[in-house]
Amino acid sequence: MATRSTIMDTNSFRPEMADALDPATRKLTEERDVLGPAYRLFYRNPVHLVKGVGSHLWDADGEEYLDVYNNVASVGHCHPRVVEALSKQASMLNTHTRYLHENILHYAEDILSTMPDELDRIMFQCTGSEANDLAIRVAQTYTGGEGVIVTHEAYHGNSALTSKLSPALGTAQTLGLTMRMIPTPDTYRLEIDGKAASECTAEEFGNWMAGEVRKAVADMERHGIKFAALLADSIFSSDGVYPDPVGYLKPVIDTVHELGGVWIADEVQPGFTRTGDAFWGFGRQGIVPDLVTSGKPMANGLPTSLMAARHEVLEPFAGSIPYFNTFGGNPVCMAAAQAVLDVMRDEDTMGNAKKVGKVFKDAVASLMPSHPCIGDVRGAGLYIGCEIVKPGTKEPDQKAALDILETLRDNHILTSVCGRYGNILKLRPPLVFSESDVDWFMDGFTKTLETLKL
Numbered sequence: 266m267a268t269r270s271t272i273m274d275t276n277s278f279r280p281e282m283a284d285a286l287d288p289a290t291r292k293l294t295e296e297r298d299v300l301g302p303a304y305r306l307f308y309r310n311p312v313h314l315v316k317g318v319g320s321h322l323w324d325a326d327g328e329e330y331l332d333v334y335n336n337v338a339s340v341g342h343c344h345p346r347v348v349e350a351l352s353k354q355a356s357m358l359n360t361h362t363r364y365l366h367e368n369i370l371h372y373a374e375d376i377l378s379t380m381p382d383e384l385d386r387i388m389f390q391c392t393g394s395e396a397n398d399l400a401i402r403v404a405q406t407y408t409g410g411e412g413v414i415v416t417h418e419a420y421h422g423n424s425a426l427t428s429k430l431s432p433a434l435g436t437a438q439t440l441g442l443t444m445r446m447i448p449t450p451d452t453y454r455l456e457i458d459g460k461a462a463s464e465c466t467a468e469e470f471g472n473w474m475a476g477e478v479r480k481a482v483a484d485m486e487r488h489g490i491k492f493a494a495l496l497a498d499s500i501f502s503s504d505g506v507y508p509d510p511v512g513y514l515k516p517v518i519d520t521v522h523e524l525g526g527v528w529i530a531d532e533v534q535p536g537f538t539r540t541g542d543a544f545w546g547f548g549r550q551g552i553v554p555d556l557v558t559s560g561k562p563m564a565n566g567l568p569t570s571l572m573a574a575r576h577e578v579l580e581p582f583a584g585s586i587p588y589f590n591t592f593g594g595n596p597v598c599m600a601a602a603q604a605v606l607d608v609m610r611d612e613d614t615m616g617n618a619k620k621v622g623k624v625f626k627d628a629v630a631s632l633m634p635s636h637p638c639i640g641d642v643r644g645a646g647l648y649i650g651c652e653i654v655k656p657g658t659k660e661p662d663q664k665a666a667l668d669i670l671e672t673l674r675d676n677h678i679l680t681s682v683c684g685r686y687g688n689i690l691k692l693r694p695p696l697v698f699s700e701s702d703v704d705w706f707m708d709g710f711t712k713t714l715e716t717l718k719l
Contacts, residue, residue, distance in 0.1 A: 275687035317342025339562035389594030393560030394422030410491030471516035505684030506650030530554035541619030541646025618646035661686035
């Protein structure tokens, strides 16, 4: 299917699968017709969830599932401190940012304290798409350019502007004429000057990627387009999870600045202690962005996002163009976001991501000798990519990956896939994931591979 989206269509239910469903599930899928055809459900047999606690979920029949996918509920489903904070504030007031209120100011100061000093201004929105949309406008105003570079399988949002910078949405989505794509930083398959990328130093790999940025900017200039920004997340999540070697982004960002652009760090997925090595994904790489965006994990799923900036980068836009996002930064969402930040500190989600993430990654990698369909296991903290290939090769095996997903679902373990070929298991659980959760996953994953004879 030429127009299929790698992030939307790979692991999805389609109407022709309805005949295999039980009557109640089939009825619910049919009633979704009122939503129109653009929406997608996970799995050939969709899951009807009704309750969540921590990293566990329950369906309408009372069956328990392990959530190995949901970074939105960053500190766990229905965390009591978050529920209490939002309930308390909702019972008093919820309004917009054109009135004074303490919550937005307290949170702004607190979240900026987690960032480098150079990032000293912040604005709030409701979605990651809105945050990236604003960041692009700010970058274009500051540089006077229009051209934005993204990676080959990036996803940065679904607004008119950000969808044109999101090749992962599929070929039916028209990409922007002023955007350019550079290759995914695929450390598993790439060869650089005859050398496997996995054997390259951070400097060597970074210099290769910086060269790709130079090519993209040169092509912009040939078409009369001035370069504005590189928009990228530091773990390249939609591309397939490529966090290493640590430090490889420094030559890339140095080149972006040399060529007159800025770096927009999309931290929706690698931020908020996810990698275990730093609060922000860019911190793990040892670099300071010009603009930072985040969204879904901030308030444990409430519609909240941010754009942080260097004041000198923000000023040309903010000093001339009024900006108003009706409920971006509203008191209820700010109360929830503050509770999430407090939980992250008090429960040490960064330490948990580092400790449990290593146990998780090592456990998955330990299956490689006995299950040659696992070609590579890579990741940082609680963000792991497990590449499924045809044994003895590096050829992606999407069919096997999808069969694994469906069988894991039957074993009450929920996750999905990513990457250009839809063959990489995307293991990205809530940050409260425990070692006993790892054991549950490994039991189900091993059973799944044995059932499928992979």
